[in-house]
Amino acid sequence: PRPEGGGAHRRREAFLAKTVCIKSYGCQMNVYDSARMADVLAPEGYRSVASPEDADLVILNTCHIREKAADKIYSELGRLRVLKEARAARGRPMLLAVAGCVAQAEGAEMLRRAPALDIVVGPQSYHRLPDLVRRASRGAGPGLVDTEFPVDPKFDSLPAPSAPGSVSAFLTIQEGCDKFCAFCVVPYTRGAEFSRPAAQILAEARHLVALGTREITLLGQNVNAYHGAAPDGAGEWRLGRLIRALAAIDGLARIRYTTSHPSDVDAQQIAAHAEIDKLMPFLHLPVQSGSDRVLAAMNRRHARSDYLRIVAALRTARPDIALSSDFIVGHPGETEADFQATLDLVREVGFAQAYSFKYSPRPGTPAAAEEDQVPEQEKSERLARLQALIESQQRAFNEGTAGRTVPVLLDRPGRRQGQIAGRTPWMQAVHVPVADDRELARHLGRIRPVEILAVRATSLAGRIAPAANAA
Numbered sequence: 365p366r367p368e369g370g371g372a373h374r375r376r377e378a379f380l381a382k383t384v385c386i387k388s389y390g391c392q393m394n395v396y397d398s399a400r401m402a403d404v405l406a407p408e409g410y411r412s413v414a415s416p417e418d419a420d421l422v423i424l425n426t427c428h429i430r431e432k433a434a435d436k437i438y439s440e441l442g443r444l445r446v447l448k449e450a451r452a453a454r455g456r457p458m459l460l461a462v463a464g465c466v467a468q469a470e471g472a473e474m475l476r477r478a479p480a481l482d483i484v485v486g487p488q489s490y491h492r493l494p495d496l497v498r499r500a501s502r503g504a505g506p507g508l509v510d511t512e513f514p515v516d517p518k519f520d521s522l523p524a525p526s527a528p529g530s531v532s533a534f535l536t537i538q539e540g541c542d543k544f545c546a547f548c549v550v551p552y553t554r555g556a557e558f559s560r561p562a563a564q565i566l567a568e569a570r571h572l573v574a575l576g577t578r579e580i581t582l583l584g585q586n587v588n589a590y591h592g593a594a595p596d597g598a599g600e601w602r603l604g605r606l607i608r609a610l611a612a613i614d615g616l617a618r619i620r621y622t623t624s625h626p627s628d629v630d631a632q633q634i635a636a637h638a639e640i641d642k643l644m645p646f647l648h649l650p651v652q653s654g655s656d657r658v659l660a661a662m663n664r665r666h667a668r669s670d671y672l673r674i675v676a677a678l679r680t681a682r683p684d685i686a687l688s689s690d691f692i693v694g695h696p697g698e699t700e701a702d703f704q705a706t707l708d709l710v711r712e713v714g715f716a717q718a719y720s721f722k723y724s725p726r727p728g729t730p731a732a733a734e735e736d737q738v739p740e741q742e743k744s745e746r747l748a749r750l751q752a753l754i755e756s757q758q759r760a761f762n763e764g765t766a767g768r769t770v771p772v773l774l775d776r777p778g779r780r781q782g783q784i785a786g787r788t789p790w791m792q793a794v795h796v797p798v799a800d801d802r803e804l805a806r807h808l809g810r811i812r813p814v815e816i817l818a819v820r821a822t823s824l825a826g827r828i829a830p831a832a833n834a835a
């Protein structure tokens with residue numbers, strides 16, 4: 365039983381006054397994890413704030429995928445240390461925590477490099493944040509480190525999402541990776557592949573929809589390796605089956621998923637694109653390189669021809685499907701001819717959008733130890749050439765929607781006043797003018813037919829088709 369009485373009210377006020385600022389770096393799973401960290405801290409009395417200046421607890425949810433991403437964290441910690449000292453001088457302590465993949469990869473080493481840090485917590489143990497925060501606020505002892513992979517998955521002890529319904533929400537269904545691509549730290553930082561039970565995912569999805577969510581993006585390092593326990597306990601579900609069950613939820617309008625691995629694409633996944641209307645015609649399917657030699661060096665477990673075969677099958681199933689990918693240029697051993705093969709694959713597939721990166725050696729990964737590293741200059745040149753090609757494809761893809769009327773899920777206020785923003789089925793961002801807040805509220809969370817009037821570099825502008833606006 366909770367002690368109540370004389371000072372309880374004041375105590376509760378102090379308790380409620382705590383603030384947390386969570387800054388998310390890197391991938392969408394970090395965005396999801398950051399939201400869940402806020403959920404787990406809410407019962408402790410922590411309210412989320414946007415700026416670290418106003419925070420009693422600052423959490424950096426970090427990314428370790430490339431060197432630059434990790435370096436950013438140490439410079440941010442330098443700035444936060446100054447803030448922490450200034451607050452301490454005013455008698456207002458601030459706790460500083462690092463979560464995510466840098467925390468997992470560097471562990472206690474982070475406390476040595478950044479002594480102002482109070483907590484280092486990995487991506488599989490952040491459900492223990494309340495305990496860590498309580499212990500850290502008690503004493504001036506050394507910083508706390510929790511980078512375990514607990515046997516009880518964190519999902520079993522996280523409270524239900526509490527954020528007041530964002531129209532478009534993320535939902536992690538699978539985490540970790542057993543693929544061990546030669547360049548990648550993820551199998552070390554996120555751990556072994558793990559699928560959440562289907563019943564747990566369906567419950568979370570229903571909960572999100574009840575809070576106002578209309579679109580769910582299923583997240584995982586390899587979502588299409590999903591093999592969660594079936595709700596009735598009889599065997600396992602693959603991704604296609606899970607999407608089918610999610611599509612049956614009333615009120616849920618759109619389903620997406622990311623990221624997929626080519627060697628885990630199965631017939632069920634492809635059939636889902638043909639048969640499930642709520643599943644959007646867009647797929648992020650990283651290929652990394654168009655050269656078989658480099659794909660083998662990367663340990664990708666598929667050939668260039670496999671990728672092209674999957675793309676053809678997807679396009680047969682869903683002719684208007686738009687494709688996106690990730691590319692790495694300058695992987696150890698990559699020659700100009702290998703790079704040409706990548707450009708050639710891009711031309712052959714035709715992408716609606718794609719991300720490309722210079723290879724960045726990550727400590728502890730096999731590729732980092734290779735001798736035939738590609739010079740930085742070479743990497744930069746190849747990246748520029750690839751990005752020019754990708755940009756021209758993206759522009760051409762976007763221009764294909766000019767003048768058409770397309771269904772747009774209006775999911776957020778625009779960045780500018782008098783604007784609402786949303787996405788087409790093919791993931792293109794669209795901005796639409798609105799007269800006032802009332803009109804904005806009327807459209808938010810709705811799918812409206814939008815006439816595309818202008819095509820910009822990475823987004824579209826349009827207006828709600830007149831007939832729909834009158835409705």
Ligand code: 5AD
Nearest residue numbers: 547548650690691692721722723724
């Ligand atoms: N260097 C550069 N890019 C990388 N990625 C993963 N590891 C590295 C690395 N060491 C890219 C891959 C992956 C995306 C999330 O990040 O393209 O698909």
Ligand code: SF4
Nearest residue numbers: 541543544545548550
């Ligand atoms: Fe990294 Fe490869 Fe796993 Fe993707 S599939 S997370 S690139 S190891």
